[in-house]
């Protein structure tokens with residue numbers, strides 16, 4: 001089977017990519033959103049893993065909106081479905097994890113989308129969507145990634161467009177916590193320690 005993986009070069013999508021390429025061919029799809037360092041790192045990582053890397057630039061799209069607006073994941077997913085048909089892929093995979101408070105990241109929502117995608121293709125659907133990590137938490141993903149020998153040092157999680165991880169944003173902090181809770185060596189170079197309590201970018205922080 002040929003898979004199209006929605007790939008950012010982060011912990012989840014890289015683990016997903018390693019998981020998928022054990023049994024099939026994959027193309028890594030990166031949605032360009034102006035983060036040059038992230039894009040370069042993702043491209044290098046895909047090369048390292050021997051996977052074709054394609055970039056979709058979506059000027060003025062929801063991918064340009066700051067934060068994570070409603071339906072952003074769904075919107076990107078449906079765009080990936082169109083590309084999958086062009087690249088001869090039978091499956092679109094994305095690396096969402098369990099976040100019950102975010103309906104786009106729940107199993108019932110995924111099942112509804114899968115049904116919709118099936119119906120849109122008629123009697124003999126050729127493309128399906130899959131989210132193999134959807135029942136996992138980030139710590140579970142790190143443990144899976146350890147087993148798959150994901151090169152963590154090449155992955156990126158920071159929400160800022162800088163060369164190094166900032167250590168302040170919620171993504172850097174979740175990354176550090178996930179490595180810590182799984183007793184995984186964190187090779188990340190942070191500009192500021194993610195364990196410094198009082199200077200976070202975020203008012204609320206929780207490990208997911």
Ligand SMILES: [Zn+2]
Nearest residue numbers: 158166169172
């Ligand atoms: Zn950061």
